[in-house]
Amino acid sequence: MRIINRFENICQKCKSTIPIDTQVEWTKGSGITHITCPTSEDKFRDITPLTFVEARGLTNCQLCESEANYTDTYYYENYRLCERCWEENLNAT
Ligand SMILES: [Zn+2]
Ligand SMILES: [Zn+2]
DSSP: OEEEOOSOEEOTTTOOEEOTTOEEEEETTTEEEESSOOOHHHHHHTSOOOOHHHHHHOOBOTTTOOBOOGGGEEEETTEEEEHHHHHHHTSOO
């Protein structure tokens, strides 16, 4: 069922935040999802690609901005991501 999001909420499918006043798909008992989830490319459009050296110098994930340490960090082309974001955005099949 399509409703208008009245509270900022998390999409149950892609786990990103849906702003207020967005049309969303609501299923009783399982919460709301985007009508069309943004693709990882949409998310990447907002962050700046880095050189490899710059990416290595960052300590925070470029998507969620949580701290990404050396064992929990993935480089994808020119982005620095934490393990969670990498799994969610790039490892999904
Ligand atoms: Zn979504
Ligand atoms: Zn992250």
